[in-house]
Amino acid sequence: MTDNGDGAPLIELENVNKYFGTLHVLKDINLTVSRGEVLVVIGPSGGGKSTLCRTMNRLETIDSGKIIFDGRELPAEGRALAALRSEVGMVFQQFNLFAHKTIRENVTLGPTKVRKTPKEQADKRAMELLERVGIANQADKYPAQLSGGQQQRAAIARALAMDPKMVLFDEPTSALDPEMVQEVLDVMIGLARDGMTMVVVTHEMGFARRAANRVVFMADGQIVEETTPDEFFTNPKTDRAKDFLSKILTH
Amino acid sequence: MDELIQYGPFLAEGFLENIKLALVAGVISLIFGTVLVSMRVSPTPVLRAAGTIYVNVVRNTPLTLVLAFSALGLSDTLGLTFSTVPRVNSFWVVGLGLAAYTSAFVCEALRSGINTVPLGQAEAARSIGLTFMQSLTLIILPQAFRSVIAPLGSVMIAMIKNTTVATAGGYLADAAANMKEVFDTTGASIPIFLGIVLAFMAVTLPVGYFTGWLARRLAVVR
Ligand SMILES: Nc1ncnc2c1ncn2[C@@H]1O[C@H](COP(=O)(O)OP(=O)(O)O)[C@@H](O)[C@H]1O
Ligand SMILES: [Mg+2]
Numbered sequence: 001m002t003d004n005g006d007g008a009p010l011i012e013l014e015n016v017n018k019y020f021g022t023l024h025v026l027k028d029i030n031l032t033v034s035r036g037e038v039l040v041v042i043g044p045s046g047g048g049k050s051t052l053c054r055t056m057n058r059l060e061t062i063d064s065g066k067i068i069f070d071g072r073e074l075p076a077e078g079r080a081l082a083a084l085r086s087e088v089g090m091v092f093q094q095f096n097l098f099a100h101k102t103i104r105e106n107v108t109l110g111p112t113k114v115r116k117t118p119k120e121q122a123d124k125r126a127m128e129l130l131e132r133v134g135i136a137n138q139a140d141k142y143p144a145q146l147s148g149g150q151q152q153r154a155a156i157a158r159a160l161a162m163d164p165k166m167v168l169f170d171e172p173t174s175a176l177d178p179e180m181v182q183e184v185l186d187v188m189i190g191l192a193r194d195g196m197t198m199v200v201v202t203h204e205m206g207f208a209r210r211a212a213n214r215v216v217f218m219a220d221g222q223i224v225e226e227t228t229p230d231e232f233f234t235n236p237k238t239d240r241a242k243d244f245l246s247k248i249l250t251h
Numbered sequence: 252m253d254e255l256i257q258y259g260p261f262l263a264e265g266f267l268e269n270i271k272l273a274l275v276a277g278v279i280s281l282i283f284g285t286v287l288v289s290m291r292v293s294p295t296p297v298l299r300a301a302g303t304i305y306v307n308v309v310r311n312t313p314l315t316l317v318l319a320f321s322a323l324g325l326s327d328t329l330g331l332t333f334s335t336v337p338r339v340n341s342f343w344v345v346g347l348g349l350a351a352y353t354s355a356f357v358c359e360a361l362r363s364g365i366n367t368v369p370l371g372q373a374e375a376a377r378s379i380g381l382t383f384m385q386s387l388t389l390i391i392l393p394q395a396f397r398s399v400i401a402p403l404g405s406v407m408i409a410m411i412k413n414t415t416v417a418t419a420g421g422y423l424a425d426a427a428a429n430m431k432e433v434f435d436t437t438g439a440s441i442p443i444f445l446g447i448v449l450a451f452m453a454v455t456l457p458v459g460y461f462t463g464w465l466a467r468r469l470a471v472v473r
Contacts, residue, residue, distance in 0.1 A: 059374055077294075079382065086380025096371035099471045100394050110379035113389065144472040155375075162379055 007035030009068075010166055010197050011056060016065035018051055018221075025051050026062070027221040033166070038198045040208040040229065043218035044244055049201045052218065053170045056199065057088040070165060086114045089159030089167035093175050095151040097143035103130065103154045104139040107161045114162070122161070129157040133187050149180030153187055166197040173204060203248055205233060217241045255442040258433045262443065265429035266450050268342070269414040272425065273454075275346035276353055276410055281403075283350060284357025288395075289387055291362060302358070310355040314413055318420030321348030326421075338424065345420035353410045360402045364395030369473075397469045404462025408455045426450070 009032045018026035025048045033039050041049050054060040055067060058074050058081060067074045069088070075081045097106050107126035111117040117125075130136040133153035135146070143151055152172055159167050169188065173181040185207045192198060192211040202208065208215055208229045215232040217225040219240050225232060236242045255262075290302030309317065321344045325331045333343035368391055376386035396403075415427035422428075426447050433443060 057378055059378065082377075082380045082382045084380075085378055088378070090375075090378035092371060092375065094369075094371050096369075096375035098372065098375065098390055099473050100397065109389065110381070113385055114380040142472065158375075158379065 007037070009033070010035045010037075010070060012066075012068045013055075014066040014068070016055065016062050016067060018048075018055060018060065018062050025221050026055070029065070029221075029223060031216065031223065031226075033197060033199060035165075035197055036195045037214065038192045038196075038200065038212045040212040040215045041199065041201045041218055042203060042208070042215060042232075042244075043224075047219045048221040049218050050170050053090075053168045053199060053201055056166075056168055057085050057090055059090070082114070086110065086162050087165045089162060089164035091152070091155050091159055091167060091169045091172050093171040095143070095148070095155045095175070097151055097155055097158070099143055102140050102142055103135065103146070106143070106154060107158045110158065110162045126157070126161060129160050130154070132160075132190075133157045134183070147180060148176045149183045152176065152180075152184045156184075156187055156191070160191075166199065167191070169198065169200040169202065171201050171203075173202065205248075209233065217244070219244070252442050254433070254437050254440045255446050258429075258437075258443065259446070261433065262426055262429050262447065263450075265424060265426035266447070268417070268422075268425045269411070269427075269451075270454065272342070272346050272349060272414040272417060272422075273407075273411045275343075276349040276414070277407055279347065279350035280353035280357050280406075280410065283354040284361060285392065287354055287358035288361040288365065289384075289392075291358065292365060292387070292391075294383060306355045306358050309352055310359070312352075314349070314352050315416055315419040317352045318345055318348045318416060321345070321351070322419075322421040338422075341420065341422040342424075345414075345417045345422040348420050349410065349413060349417075353406065353413070356406045356409070357403065360399045360406055361392070361395055363402070364397075364399035365391055367398045368394045394471050397466075397471050400462050400466035400469065404459055404466075407462070408458055411455055411458070412451060 011033045013029050013031045016026055016029040017024070029052065041052065043049055051060055055062050069084065075084055098109065101109065104123065104126050107129060108119070108122040111122040111125065112119055127136055127139065130139055133156055135150050135153050138146055138150055143154070146154065172188070173184050176184065181204070185204060188198070188200070188207065189211045200207070200212070212229045215227060215229050216223055217232065224238050225236065225241050232241070233245065236245055287302050287306060290298040291306070293299055322341070326340065326344050332340050334340040372390055372394065373386055376390040381389065414425060417425045418428050430443060430447060434440065
């Protein structure tokens with residue numbers, strides 16, 4: 001565990017509710033993530049983890065409640081919303097690299113088009129980031145030419161290129177072959193060490209124990225437990241959590 | 252055969268008009284079709300509705316009526332003219348009418364291309380802070396376009412052949428109009444028919460091959 005997570009609140013969710021039609025997917029969620037904190041969200045499939053993550057950069061709208069990011073309520077639309085999203089990085093399970101652009105272009109697109117960074121400067125920064133995630137030698141390839149692990153590391157570099165205040169990870173290693181999981185987790189652990197604020201949906205217990213400050217266990221749209229990683233994995237309080245842990249620990 | 256040689260230059264002159272019409276309609280319909288599809292996928296309901304109505308009306312109206320409407324309705328009645336020279340005016344009436352018609356098909360081809368682009372591409376674009384227009388023009392449309400180059404080629408081939416109904420818009424100088432004029436004096440002639448067919452094939456076949464080649468070359472690998 002790292003020693004960050006003692007800063008002021010960066011994002012606060014207050015009584016957030018979300019429905020898909022009649023399905024109540026987020027039920028009165030109250031959650032605060034502090035600057036520099038690494039929060040792991042864990043729980044059974046369909047519990048609302050992705051939706052929770054996606055409300056934080058408004059890829060999903062909410063039906064009631066409030067989300068305050070960096071002291072301001074999330075803007076509803078337009079340029080203000082685009083500006084907010086540029087400050088919140090997102091890493092997807094399926095990588096979602098721009099298929100028609102090279103890895104380098106994937107990383108420079110945001111800075112040049114959103115931040116209007118000059119191209120040479122964006123290129124230089126992209127190469128530094130690709131170096132950092134260990135795929136600088138793949139810069140001029142297209143996403144489909146890379147392994148899943150390399151693609152996900154490129155996606156992390158793309159998110160970091162915007163110098164985000166926070167990065168959301170939605171099951172970043174779930175689509176990877178087992179031998180590629182660690183290379184991605186290593187990058188994420190490095191990021192956590194450097195003090196990045198992170199919300200990570202994952203079932204990787206190793207990552208949670210090494211990098212997370214806090215674990216939130218989510219089921220049926222509710223936060224069922226909220227505690228430290230050690231406490232959660234060794235001494236879960238609720239039956240739901242015990243049941244869930246027994247399932248992920250046995251395979 | 253003699254009549255083909257005798258009237259060849261006259262017919263070729265007409266065919267050149269078909270090519271000019273096709274160039275005008277091709278360029279404009281690609282641009283306007285892209286605008287239309289942007290409207291159809293836009294988050295603004297009014298734009299979406301306008302795009303949908305336009306496409307459904309134009310695509311389901313016979314081309315001859317679209318052209319007649321351009322000539323009689325827009326040009327004659329509403330006084331929308333492009334030139335004081337009647338021949339030049341008719342050329343633009345027909346060229347733009349054909350472009351307006353073809354745009355609906357370009358729009359629908361592009362829209363099916365947009366449907367091949369995974370939702371995650373747009374989400375990733377939005378999540379780095381691109382606006383709707385930036386996501387569309389930088390991420391979605393370039394991929395959509397590449398996936399429908401071959402169908403767009405078919406739309407263009409149909410459009411090239413459609414230039415032969417220019418008469419419906421009052422433009423009486425294309426190959427079909429000239430052919431009819433010749434037939435009025437010589438009677439129907441198989442060689443002339445075949446000559447014109449070959450002239451069109453000489454243009455449309457390469458368009459088909461070229462777009463097929465381009466489609467393979469530019470395909471987005473996922
Ligand atoms: N776009 C959507 N439309 C309708 N239902 C959805 C949509 N996205 C998710 N859901 C439903 O919402 C619930 C929560 O989904 P999700 O947030 O993806 O859970 P998790 O990430 O924990 O597996 C599930 O029942 C899922 O089927
Ligand atoms: Mg999920």
